[in-house]
Amino acid sequence: MNQTLVRTALKLNAAFSGISGLFLLFLPDLAGQLIGIIAPMAFQAVGLGLLIFSVDLSHQSTRDRIAGWRVLYASVGDFIWVLGSILGVTLWGSHLPPQGIFTILAVAAVVLCFGLAQMAGLKKMYFLPKDRCFSHSLRYQSGSDADSLWHIVGNLGAVAQYAPNLASSRIEDIHDGDLPLRACEDTRGNQWRERCTEYDEYRRCYEVEFLTEEPGFPYPAIWMVGGWRVEQIPDGSEVVVWWKLHPKPKWLAPVIMAMLAFGVDRTFPSVITNMETQALSRDSGELADSEDQATA
Numbered sequence: 001m002n003q004t005l006v007r008t009a010l011k012l013n014a015a016f017s018g019i020s021g022l023f024l025l026f027l028p029d030l031a032g033q034l035i036g037i038i039a040p041m042a043f044q045a046v047g048l049g050l051l052i053f054s055v056d057l058s059h060q061s062t063r064d065r066i067a068g069w070r071v072l073y074a075s076v077g078d079f080i081w082v083l084g085s086i087l088g089v090t091l092w093g094s095h096l097p098p099q100g101i102f103t104i105l106a107v108a109a110v111v112l113c114f115g116l117a118q119m120a121g122l123k124k125m126y127f128l129p130k131d132r133c134f135s136h137s138l139r140y141q142s143g144s145d146a147d148s149l150w151h152i153v154g155n156l157g158a159v160a161q162y163a164p165n166l167a168s169s170r171i172e173d174i175h176d177g178d179l180p181l182r183a184c185e186d187t188r189g190n191q192w193r194e195r196c197t198e199y200d201e202y203r204r205c206y207e208v209e210f211l212t213e214e215p216g217f218p219y220p221a222i223w224m225v226g227g228w229r230v231e232q233i234p235d236g237s238e239v240v241v242w243w244k245l246h247p248k249p250k251w252l253a254p255v256i257m258a259m260l261a262f263g264v265d266r267t268f269p270s271v272i273t274n275m276e277t278q279a280l281s282r283d284s285g286e287l288a289d290s291e292d293q294a295t296a
Contacts, residue, residue, distance in 0.1 A: 006071055006121025007061050013074070013114040014057035020107070021050030036100035053077065067265070068258035071122050078115030082108045119254050126257040128244070133223075134253055136261045137242035140272045144279040146237035150204040150230040152275045153239065156182050156196065162274035165267055182208065190218035197225070205229035220256050221245040239272050 024031050024047030028040035053074075060070050085108035089101055096104075126134045142149055152162070157180075160169035167187050171180045179196040194208035207227035211217070224245040231238045241264070247256040 001065070001126075002124050003066050003121070005124050006066060006118060009114060009117035009121050010057050010061035010066075010071065010074070013078070013111075013118070014054045014061060016110060016114070017050045017057065018054035021047045021054055023047070024050065034099065034103055036095070036097040066125065067261070068122055068125065068254075069262040071118050071125075072255060072258040075115045075118045075122070078111045078118070082112045082115070085111075122254040122258060126254070126261070131244060133244045133246055134257050135242065135244045136257060136264060137240060138264055138268050140239045140241075140269060141233065141236065142239060142272070142276045142279070143236040144276050146204060146230050146232035149237050149239065149275060149279040150201075152279050153228050153230055154199075154201070154204070154206065156180055156199075156206070159271075160184070162278070163267075163271045186218075190216075192217050192219070194226075198227075203229070204231070219245075219260075220248045220252070222248045239275075241268055241272075 024043045026047075028043035028047070029038075031043045032038045032040060056070075057074060060066055060074070085104050089096070089104055093101055126136060128135045152158075157169055157171040159182075160166035163169075165186050167185045167189075169182060169184045172183050172193070179199055182194045182196065183191070184194065185191045193211045193214060195211060196206060197209050198205070198207040200206065205227060207225060210219070210221070210224040210226070212219070212221055212224055224243065226241070226243040229240040229242075231240065243260070243264075247253040
């Protein structure tokens with residue numbers, strides 16, 4: 001995940017917003033003279049808001065893994081500022097001095113650059129140049145043994161038992177030598193099917209291709225694949241869930257990927273936690289059985 005551009009844009013935006021916020025908060029009279037509007041309390045309120053915005057941007061930019069949805073709402077805030085500035089100059093420009101109009105538009109231009117840079121960074125963050133597609137993944141560490149957890153994860157038709165957002169999941173169209181087709185329905189009534197393209201017990205992983213061409217496919221993608229993998233680590237196991245896709249429409253890719261990541265990061269930890277609980281219960285049961293056999 002390439003976060004260099006989006007991280008840099010967030011830091012520069014935070015610095016600019018912080019400096020502007022301090023100027024408006026502590027020098028509101030000077031700001032009024034420069035813009036041509038005498039409203040010190042209003043300037044101080046805007047300055048305080050900019051300082052809060054700056055702190056939030058700084059926090060985002062220093063996280064190990066930047067949350068795409070937070071970059072998205074920061075960019076939306078920037079674009080709203082730009083639109084508000086243009087609207088203000090259009091409606092009340094005749095009452096402002098030339099330097100006031102210039103200042104308002106100059107600040108709006110800088111803010112617009114930050115918003116566009118953040119959106120470009122958001123796109124780059126999810127884009128895989130090697131595969132020429134967009135991707136998102138989730139990693140979750142579990143205290144369960146990898147084999148026990150894979151026993152739960154690898155049961156393709158049972159995923160709805162652990163996913164609160166799914167109403168049902170079942171396996172269809174299994175023929176000799178064929179990999180299964182999974183049909184899913186979520187709690188909102190959306191339905192889709194996934195063709196399993198790889199299933200490897202030894203590596204504890206499987207991959208599926210979403211049948212995006214079928215009528216009613218609920219996700220904004222013209223091509224989409226995903227998969228699960230369970231890896232053994234010293235303290236238990238690690239689950240990796242991943243997706244690759246071509247968003248539809250393409251120009252909305254940063255927005256689509258940020259919202260997809262938000263949904264995944266919000267719902268899938270609980271899914272894996274439910275699987276982990278079942279796996280740990282299975283581990284405890286097997287341990288009890290082995291102790292009973294040893295005692296006998």
